[in-house]
Amino acid sequence: MKVYFLGTGTSQGIPVIGNKHPVCLSKNEKDKRLRSSVLIEWNHTKIAIDCGPDFRQQMLRIDNDRLDALLFTHEHADHTAGLDDIRPYCFMESKSMPIYAQKRVIESLKKRFDYIFETENRYPGAPSVTIHEVEASKDFYVEGNKITPINVHHGSLPILGYRMDAFAYLTDVKTLDEDTYDQLKNLDVLVINALRIQEHPTHNNLEEALIHIQKINPKKAYLTHIGFQMGFHEEVQKTLPENVFLAYDQLILDI
Template identity: 80%
Template sequence: MKIYFLGTGTSQGIPVIGNKHPVCLSTNLKDKRLRSSILIEWKGSKILIDCGPDFRQQMLRIDNDSLDAILFTHEHADHTAGLDDIRPYCFMESKAMPVFAQNRVVESLKRRFDYIFETTNRYPGAPSIEIHEIEAYSDFTVDNKTIKPLLVNHGSLPILGYRFKDFAYLTDVKTLNEATYEQLHNLDVLVINALRIQEHPTHNNLDEALEHIRKIKPKKAYLTHIGFQLGFHDEIQATLPENVFLAYDNLTIEI
């Protein structure tokens, strides 16, 4: 299994428009972050988690020419706003793109991208989507590969994380319940969000992310969905436990 970190930034990315904070002005490429998303290459299948506003740029940057499915964690714009840009994959493969999401997220997509879901007088240039509604803790398959959707609390909003064999991806976490912790035993790699040093009402800060990691006990953990307030990549990395790493855009790992 190969994991491509397409973006590791928070909703505004880094640098933030007009922001003169030193991290936003950094020349270190590891401090430049597009909106959070990963691509999983797993035994011939390519599975995207979240399709944010930087999706087109991210696909061009890794020269990716195929996509088999999209999994959404939740409906916020930094995780969904690139949906129209899946068109080339639909056109190249002449088929609808399988999209997996909670019912609430599907309804949000239908409102935001109504022309994609139009069934009469449909615009011929719109991408074709095959919707699969999923729920936390009910496994589903993509190309005969089993995926476990897990409940994650994004503040008061119930969203999804995903487990693929010995790998799990959790973003926009604030709290986890015991049922989700139970599903995260024996991981080789955990990816989890760490927005900043200070507390935030709906996202982990660094201490909260590290506490989740201590409880889950993966062999390795990578932090993502990072804001400029966390600090410079290299300085923060030097403070982390030996099995915890700050993810960065274009990082690729194999499991």
């Protein structure tokens, strides 16, 4: 399995438009973060988790010419606004893109991208999708690969993370139920969000992310969905436990 970090930033990305914070002015490429998303290459299948407003740019910069499925964690714009950019994949393969999400998220996408889901008088240039509704803890398969949706809480909003074999991707997490920790046992790699040092009402701060990591106890953990308030990449990394790493854009993991 290969995991490509397409973006590791929060909803505004880094640098934030017009922001003069030192991190936003950093010349270090590891301090420049597009909106959070990953591409997973697994048994010759390519699966993306989320497609935010930077999706086209992310696909171009890794020169990705195929996508077999798209999974959504939740409906917020920084995780869904790039849906129209699946068009080239639909056109190249002459088929609909399989998308996987909770029913609530599908309904939100239908409102935002009604022309994609239109069944009559479709605009000929619109991408087409095949809808798969998923529920937490109910396994599903993408081209024979088992995926487990994991229930997590983004503040009061129930959203999904995903486990694939010994890899799990959780973003926008604030709290986990006790039985969720059991679903995340025996991981080689955990990816989980850590927005900043300071408390936030709906996202992990760094301390909370480290507590989740300690309870889950993966071999390695990578932090994502990072805001500029976290600080400089190189400085923050020095403060982390030896098996915990700040992810950065275009990082590739072999698992």
